[in-house]
Amino acid sequence: xxxxxxxxxxxxxxxxxxxxxxxxxxxxxxxxxxxxxxxxxxxxxxxxxxxxxxxxxxxxxxxxxxxxxxxxxxxxxxxxxxxxxxxxxxxxxxxxxxxxxxxxxxxxxxxxxxxxxxxxxxxxxxxxxxxxxxxxxxxxxxxxxxxxxxxxxxxxxxxxxxxxxxxxxxxxxxxxxxxxxxxxxxxxxxxxxxxxxxxxxxxxxxxxxxxxxxxxxxxxxxxxxxxxxxxxxxxxxxxxxxxxxxxxxxxxxxxxxxxxxxxxxxxxxxxxxxxxxxxxxxxxxxxxxxxxxxxxxxxxxxxxxxxxxxxxxxxxxxxxxxxxxxxxxxxxxxxxxxxxxxxxxxxxxxxxxxxxxxxxxxxxxxxxxxxxxxxxxxxxxxxxxxxxx
Amino acid sequence: xxxxxxxxxxxxxxxxxxxxxxxxxxxxxxxxxxxxxxxxxxxxxxxxxxxxxxxxxxxxxxxxxxxxxxxxxxxxxxxxxxxxxxxxxxxxxxxxxxxxxxxxxxxxxxxxxxxxxxxxxxxxxxxxxxxxxxxxxxxxxxxxxxxxxxxxxxxxxxxxxxxxxxxxxxxxxxxxxxxxxxxxxxxxxxxxxxxxxxxxxxxxxxxxxxxxxxxxxxxxxxxxxxxxxxxxxxxxxxxxxxxxxxxxxxxxxxxxxxxxxxxxxxxxxxxxxxxxxxxxxxxxxxxxxxxxxxxxxxxxxxxxxxxxxxxxxxxxxxxxxxxxxxxxxxxxxxxxxxxxxxxxxxxxxxxxxxxxxxxxxxxxxxxxxxxxxxxxxxxxxxxxxxxxxxxxxxxxxxxxxxxxxxxxxxxxxxxxxxxxxxxxxxxxxxxxxxxxxxxxxxxxxxxxxxxxxxxxxxxxxxxxxxxxxxxxxxxxxxxxxxxxxxxxxxxxxxxxxxxxxxxxxxxxxxxxxxxxxxxxxxxxxxxxxxxxxxxxxxxxxxxxxxxxxxxxxxxxxxxxxxxxxxxxxxxxxxxxxxxxxxxxxxxxxxxxxxxxxxxxx
Numbered sequence: 001x002x003x004x005x006x007x008x009x010x011x012x013x014x015x016x017x018x019x020x021x022x023x024x025x026x027x028x029x030x031x032x033x034x035x036x037x038x039x040x041x042x043x044x045x046x047x048x049x050x051x052x053x054x055x056x057x058x059x060x061x062x063x064x065x066x067x068x069x070x071x072x073x074x075x076x077x078x079x080x081x082x083x084x085x086x087x088x089x090x091x092x093x094x095x096x097x098x099x100x101x102x103x104x105x106x107x108x109x110x111x112x113x114x115x116x117x118x119x120x121x122x123x124x125x126x127x128x129x130x131x132x133x134x135x136x137x138x139x140x141x142x143x144x145x146x147x148x149x150x151x152x153x154x155x156x157x158x159x160x161x162x163x164x165x166x167x168x169x170x171x172x173x174x175x176x177x178x179x180x181x182x183x184x185x186x187x188x189x190x191x192x193x194x195x196x197x198x199x200x201x202x203x204x205x206x207x208x209x210x211x212x213x214x215x216x217x218x219x220x221x222x223x224x225x226x227x228x229x230x231x232x233x234x235x236x237x238x239x240x241x242x243x244x245x246x247x248x249x250x251x252x253x254x255x256x257x258x259x260x261x262x263x264x265x266x267x268x269x270x271x272x273x274x275x276x277x278x279x280x281x282x283x284x285x286x287x288x289x290x291x292x293x294x295x296x297x298x299x300x301x302x303x304x305x306x307x308x309x310x311x312x313x314x315x316x317x318x319x320x321x322x323x324x325x326x327x328x329x330x331x332x333x334x335x336x337x338x339x340x341x342x343x344x345x346x347x348x349x350x351x352x353x354x355x356x357x358x359x360x361x362x363x364x365x366x367x368x369x370x371x372x373x374x375x376x377x378x379x380x381x382x383x384x385x386x387x388x389x
Numbered sequence: 390x391x392x393x394x395x396x397x398x399x400x401x402x403x404x405x406x407x408x409x410x411x412x413x414x415x416x417x418x419x420x421x422x423x424x425x426x427x428x429x430x431x432x433x434x435x436x437x438x439x440x441x442x443x444x445x446x447x448x449x450x451x452x453x454x455x456x457x458x459x460x461x462x463x464x465x466x467x468x469x470x471x472x473x474x475x476x477x478x479x480x481x482x483x484x485x486x487x488x489x490x491x492x493x494x495x496x497x498x499x500x501x502x503x504x505x506x507x508x509x510x511x512x513x514x515x516x517x518x519x520x521x522x523x524x525x526x527x528x529x530x531x532x533x534x535x536x537x538x539x540x541x542x543x544x545x546x547x548x549x550x551x552x553x554x555x556x557x558x559x560x561x562x563x564x565x566x567x568x569x570x571x572x573x574x575x576x577x578x579x580x581x582x583x584x585x586x587x588x589x590x591x592x593x594x595x596x597x598x599x600x601x602x603x604x605x606x607x608x609x610x611x612x613x614x615x616x617x618x619x620x621x622x623x624x625x626x627x628x629x630x631x632x633x634x635x636x637x638x639x640x641x642x643x644x645x646x647x648x649x650x651x652x653x654x655x656x657x658x659x660x661x662x663x664x665x666x667x668x669x670x671x672x673x674x675x676x677x678x679x680x681x682x683x684x685x686x687x688x689x690x691x692x693x694x695x696x697x698x699x700x701x702x703x704x705x706x707x708x709x710x711x712x713x714x715x716x717x718x719x720x721x722x723x724x725x726x727x728x729x730x731x732x733x734x735x736x737x738x739x740x741x742x743x744x745x746x747x748x749x750x751x752x753x754x755x756x757x758x759x760x761x762x763x764x765x766x767x768x769x770x771x772x773x774x775x776x777x778x779x780x781x782x783x784x785x786x787x788x789x790x791x792x793x794x795x796x797x798x799x800x801x802x803x804x805x806x807x808x809x810x811x812x813x814x815x816x817x818x819x820x821x822x823x824x825x826x827x828x829x830x831x832x833x834x835x836x837x838x839x840x841x842x843x844x845x846x847x848x849x850x851x852x853x854x855x856x857x858x859x860x861x862x863x864x865x866x867x868x869x870x871x872x873x874x875x876x877x878x879x880x881x882x883x884x885x886x887x888x889x890x891x892x893x894x895x896x897x898x899x900x901x902x903x904x905x906x907x908x909x910x911x912x913x914x915x916x917x918x919x920x921x922x923x924x925x926x927x928x929x930x931x932x933x934x935x936x937x938x939x940x941x942x943x944x945x946x947x948x949x950x951x952x953x954x955x956x957x958x959x960x961x962x963x964x965x966x967x968x969x970x971x972x973x974x975x976x977x978x979x980x981x982x983x984x985x986x987x988x989x990x
Contacts, residue, residue, distance in 0.1 A: 069484075074551045074723055081554075083481040091471055093501050094464040097959075098531045100472070100494060103501075106557055107523045108493040109485050116484035134488050144486035148476065155477045174469050175491040178477070 003061065008127035009041040010380055011063070013150050015143025018132045018166045019051045021206050026166065027058040028216065029203040029376060033130075034060065036377035040127065045150065047142045067145045069118035081110045114141050119149040127384050128162060129154045130184075130376070134176035135167020151178045160383040162376070165193075166204050181383040184376050194374040198329065199309065211325070215309035222306055226297055232262040233371065235293075236311035238304065239267045241278055243317035243337075244285050249355040250315055250336050255292030257359045258366075262295040266307055269300040312371055315358060332365055334358055390787045393421035397786075398513035400427050400529055402435045405658065406519045407442055408593040409543050412779040413517070420783060425511055429500055429525050449499070452506035460502045468498065493524065500528050508536050514790060516540045521561055530561025534864065537956030539563040539789050541782075543592070548575055549701035549726040555579040559586065559863045563789065563951045566782060569772040582863035584947040589781040590773030594710050599776065601691025602711065610692035614679050620651045623747050624693035626686075626708075627668075628657060628700030628720070643744030644675050650747065655689045656682040657702070687711075695750045697743065698734075701726050706770060709733050709763055714750045718743070732762035785948055792949030797904035803911050804891070813900060815916070816892030817939050826934040830894050833883065833930050840896045841920060841927040843889030844934025845880055853877075854937055857886030857929050858917065859962040866917055866958065869965055873983060875933070879969040884929050887961065888920035892935055899923055907953075913941040914950045921954055 003009070012030045019026060027044065034042035044055040047067040055062040072080060085101045092099050101109075131147050131154075154161045161180035169177070169190040183193030186201040196204070199219075202212045215222075228234060235254065237247060247265065254263060265286065271278040279300045290296025299307075304322055308314065314326045314333040326333040332348045336355055343351040348370065350361055365371060399414050401407065414424045428435040429449035439446040453461075472494065476482050482490075508516075516533050518526040520542045533540035544567040548555050552575060559565050559581040566589050567573055573586045600606060616622050644652065656665050660682065669680050681689070686704065690696060696708035700720040705728045708715045715734035719727065728734035737746040755763070767774060773781070807814040809827065812834070816822055830842040848854040852872050856879070859869040866888060870879060893916065903922045910918055920927055951958075966972055971979070 074725075078551055078553055080481055080484060084484070087479045087481055088472075088475055091468070091475065093498060094467040095460065096501060096531070096535075098501065098528070100468075100497065102531075102557075102560070103497045103524045103527050104493055106554065108489065110554075112485045112489045114484075115486060116481070119480065119483070134491070136488060136491055139486070139488035141486050144488050145483075148483045148487050152477045152480075152483060172465075173491040173495050174465065175472060175476075175494055176487050178473055178487075179470070 003041050003043070007039060007041050008384075009043055009125055010037060010128045010130065010384075011043055011045050011124065011126045011150065012060075012130045013045045013132065013146055014051060014055065015046060015132070015146050016048050016051055016140050017135065017138045017143050019046075019048075019054060021135075021138055021166060022204055023206065023208060024054050024058070025203040025205075027055050027060055029200060030055070030060045031058055032200070032203075032216075033377045033380065036375065037380065040380075045146065047146050065120055065146065067115070067118040067120075067142055067149070069115050069145070072113055072116060076116075077110060077113060080113050080116055081105055084109055115145045115148070118145050119153075124150070124153045124157055124159060126154070126159050128160050128380050128387075130162045130164055130380065131178070131180065132164045132166040133169070133178070136171050136173040136176065138167045139176075147178070151180075158387070160387040162379055162383055163193075164204070164376075181387065182379050184374075184379050188369070194379050195369075195372060197373040197375055198331070200376055209329075211305045211329075212309055215306050218306060219310070222302055222310065225301060226264065226299060226310075228262050228264070228295075228297070228310065232260055232295065233258065234311050234313075235261060235263045236307055236314050237263060237265045238314070238316045238318075238320060238322045239265050239278060239282060240318060241271060241273055241281060244281065246317040246336065246338055246355070247282075248285055248289055249338070250317065250358060251286050251289040251293060251296070253355045253358050254315075255289070257293075257362060259294070261293055262297060263290065263293045264297045264299060264307060264311075265290075266302070266304055267298060267300045313362065313365070332370055334361055390420055390784075392417060392783075392787060392790065394423075395421075395514040395790060396423045396425065396512065398425050398427055398508070398511055398516045400429075400516075400518040400525060401438055401442075401444070401446070402428065402431065402519065402523070402525065403433060404438050404441065406545070407438065408597075409519060409545070410517060410592075411442070411444070412592055413782045416779050416783045417786065420787075422514075425513065427507065429503075430496060431525075447507065447511070449503040449507060452503045452510065453499070454506060457502045457506045461498055464498050464502070465495075468494070497524050497528065500525060501532070504528055504532050505535070508532055508538070513538055515786060517542075519543055519545055520558060520565075522557060527557075527560070533563070534561055534956040534959065539793075539952040539955050541566065541786070541789075544568050544572055546703035547701070547706055547726060548572065549703075551723070551725055552579045556581065559865075561864060563955050564785060564948045566785070569768075569770045571769045580862075582861075582865040583942060584865055584944055585863065585951060587785060587944075587948060588772035589785065590771055590775065590778040592778045592782075594707060595774055595778075596776045597687040597707075598691070598711050601685075601687040606688065607692045610685075610688040614651075614653060614681070614689075614692075616651045616653075616679075616692075620649055620677070621695070621751055622693045623650055623652045623695045623697060624689050624708075624713075625652060625654050625697045625699065625743075626657075626702055626704040627654070627660070628698070628702040637740040640740040640743055641672055641675070644672060644677060647744070648677050650751075651677045651679065653679040653681065653689055653693065655684060655686055656680070658682065695747055697737075697747070698728070705734065709766060710771075710774065712755070714753075714755055716743075716746050716750060731766050733759070733766045789948050789952035792909060792953045795907045795909060795953065797906060798908045799905040801906040801911070801915060804906075804915065809894065811897055812894050813897055814892060814894050815919075816935075817937075820892050820935050820937045820939060822892045822935045823933060826930065826932050827894065829932050830930045830934075833928060834894065834896075837883075837926065837928055839926040839928035840899045841889065841893050841923060841925075842930050843886070843893040843927070844930050844932055845875060846890070846892075847875060847933055847936050848872075848938050849936060851875070853880065854939075855890050856880060857884070857927075857965075858888035858890065858920070859965050860887070860958045860960050861962050862960055864958040864960060867962065869962065873979065877979075879971075881931050883931055884968065886927050886929055886965075888917050889927055889929065891916045891939075892937075895919065895923075899925070909949055910946055913943050914946060918950065918953075921957055 030044050044060045044062040046052050047065050052062045052064045085105050088101045089099050129150050131150055163180035163183045165185045185193040185195050267278040267282050282298045316323050316335050319335055335351050340353050341351045342353050397417055418424050426444050426446040518529050521527045521530040530540050540563045542562040542565050556579045562585050564587045565585050566587050568591045569588050577583045672678050690711050696713045697716040698705040699718045717728045717734040718737050729736035805816045826844045846855040853875050855868045858866045861867045907918045
């Protein structure tokens with residue numbers, strides 16, 4: 001493991017369940033965080049050699065910890081049971097005077113001491129620790145040992161913890177969701193916290209998506225090509241020459257909606273009318289209107305699949321394969337088709353016939369927090385900064 | 390017997406528990422009781438037990454009402470941060486994987502409130518479960534006290550763990566029905582309450598022996614297992630723990646050389662199929678080998694000529710009951726039980742020594758010396774070895790329920806009574822109470838309004854015999870601080886107790902109000918029963934009242950006493966200790982100090 005001793009370290013815990021669940025994609029998230037936090041060593045931590053190999057193959061520094069626990073003999077098991085009863089006998093089932101230890105010590109607990117003595121003794125050297133929240137149906141003894149040890153050591157040493165949602169939340173089993181200074185979530189449907197950007201949520205899901213994989217691979221060069229910074233709010237408008245007037249009206253209504261917007265109109269390089277390419281027609285039609293939105297881009301180079309992943313919202317004058325993809329990827333979408341229908345298909349998918357109503361829907365989503373996304377690296381940076389104060 | 394109209398709630402979990410509980414429930418039903426079976430959620434699929442036995446039942450989660458769900462959620466909101474904090478700060482708590490803790494604690498919380506709702510709705514008169522070492526049994530036990538309903542538990546098998554693991558069998562049981570004296574001694578040594586242990590024999594073993602050893606039963610089993618006519622049958626019962634490897638050439642060679650002996654491996658129900666397959670691979674091709682798991686253990690035992698047990702298992706005791714020649718092959722590690730040490734079995738090492746041991750057993754048979762040891766062993770382990778244990782349990786139930794409808798009498802001729810105007814002095818025969826103490830107690834009564842007053846009783850060695858009654862972790866009355874020297878600070882001040890032993894002063898009006906004495910208690914429990922019924926100010930007067938060595942462990946009426954007072958004997962010894970700046974650990978150290986002082990004299 002190559003560590004720059006002059007830089008503080010962020011530990012990123014990854015156990016076998018999370019590696020399997022995300023089909024190894026969680027390592028890409030660790031790598032992404034490492035790239036976004038150049039002032040830190042970002043180190044994956046795992047007790048599993050095979051998982052460590054996956055991490056290293058993905059270009060992540062990995063610390064392989066030994067969480068070996070000896071098998072207890074009867075006397076040791078008895079002592080451990082006694083210790084556990086003493087450590088917890090004051091904790092009763094609320095509303096009763098029946099202690100948890102009385103119910104569970106001699107059966108479930110006594111028979112499950114598989115992590116006694118497993119924890120490394122040396123203190124953690126870390127500015128922050130990222131720890132997945134354990135899933136009740138997706139866990140291993142070693143992963144539980146890793147996360148429990150890191151959480152306890154961090155608590156003892158005052159190291160901030162970012163709890164990471166990997167296995168879905170919402171079950172009645174909440175003891176595994178250990179407290180941290182921040183929670184990095186895939187949604188706020190179950191608990192409050194920072195919601196990760198879509199692409200980072202994807203890295204914590206169990207599916208493979210060729211569009212998002214391509215986006216992650218090409219995001220940097222795409223942004224350079226389009227001159228779009230990560231801090232800009234991207235509105236993607238798929239284009240067709242049938243809807244020139246509609247698109248102009250949409251762009252006009254977007255003027256001044258908020259600062260730091262970038263409106264990207266994607267034209268087809270194969271389409272020509274009256275001797276002009278679609279892009280030239282768009283430029284002539286919307287040049288003035290695009291000035292009103294601050295940063296406007298007409299592009300025909302980047303594929304629609306990739307552009308879609310870049311978008312914070314899609315405003316389309318027509319339903320198409322693009323809007324079907326935005327629906328599947330849960331990207332907020334307005335199909336604004338004057339003379340068409342008005343319908344809220346879901347919270348995030350709306351048909352609106354009046355262009356002047358587009359800012360209203362955008363503002364509503366903004367107020368709901370739909371667009372509030374925080375990269376994991378940003379969350380980590382924030383908790384480190386707050387912890388240092 | 391009058392069980393008509395009474396209701397029993399019986400918790401069932403695993404199939405092998407049925408043989409211990411269902412026969413009793415059937416007899417209770419025959420006697421006119423209504424029996425309701427219940428179960429709860431578990432990864433072992435407890436519902437399957439009842440479905441397969443075709444027993445109607447209710448489930449704990451059937452009582453997950455809106456109100457119950459609210460209680461559970463409120464409990465979780467308080468408990469989650471508290472437990473998480475303990476987890477983060479305690480390495481031993483982290484010794485159990487967090488995901489396991491999560492599942493079992495959530496299940497425990499649900500069970501507490503769902504069982505509570507179940508009891509509130511079903512209103513049983515008595516509750517049964519196999520034992521209170523598992524979460525369901527413990528929770529039901531606690532709630533039995535909350536609802537003041539007697540709770541009966543049983544012995545499941547031999548206790549072959551280290552003694553302290555058996556500490557918690559009588560926390561809440563009103564009566565813990567065990568097979569015999571050996572179990573009583575083991576449980577008492579572990580810290581269980583002697584009062585609550587009732588030796589009534591084994592529910593099923595005698596019947597199983599009768600059933601499985603008839604010539605027809607033996608023939609049927611041998612035919613089913615395809616034992617060749619004339620062959621000797623050796624049954625090998627491995628425990629569910631790890632075992633020595635089977636692939637031992639000496640053993641396989643012996644098996645091949647003895648086609649006249651058929652060896653039947655009978656596996657524990659919870660042994661894994663993968664382990665069994667692995668173990669049997671080297672020998673499964675041999676003609677004189679059989680391997681069964683889901684098969685009636687007693688049928689195999691009844692039909693065999695010799696039994697061989699590997700590791701600690703109740704099956705060894707059962708083989709002795711069945712009159713079979715027993716060979717024991719111990720597992721590595723500490724042994725808390727040994728048939729060989731009890732002289733009812735031969736001992737062998739690993740598989741390499743099995744052949745010779747089997748040959749010797751078949752040649753020798755059970756001689757008179759071995760039989761004498763077997764008789765002693767069985768007498769120690771079984772209070773009764775017949776098919777009447779379920780009847781005895783029914784009688785116990787009857788006695789316990791009858792005790793809750795007591796008959797009071799004005800006189801108790803077994804007690805000494807002296808008139809002090811508005812007060813009675815009550816004592817046991819032979820207890821001479823000091824007059825100066827009586828006068829002081831009367832003065833204290835005037836001052837405090839106490840209605841029962843006890844004093845400091847010393848034994849003939851000059852140590853404290855009794856100060857007051859506290860209730861311990863078994864919800865059992867104990868004489869607090871017995872055997873400590875009387876100059877200790879805790880004896881020097883006036884204090885309140887929930888109960889005191891004779892001799893004590895009691896206001897005449899109060900004794901009359903409560904109807905006098907419970908006629909069922911004679912020679913023990915009268916004093917406790919009076920104090921609990923009075924339930925008013927009971928004060929200890931810090932002066933020596935008498936010198937007495939009176940002590941009784943007579944448990945004849947213990948089930949009745951505990952059945953009557955279920956739910957009124959909550960542990961309170963910690964509070965008394967705290968009043969004296971002590972806890973259980975420091976009290977233990979105090980006793981050790983005193984013992985060392987005495988030893989050094």
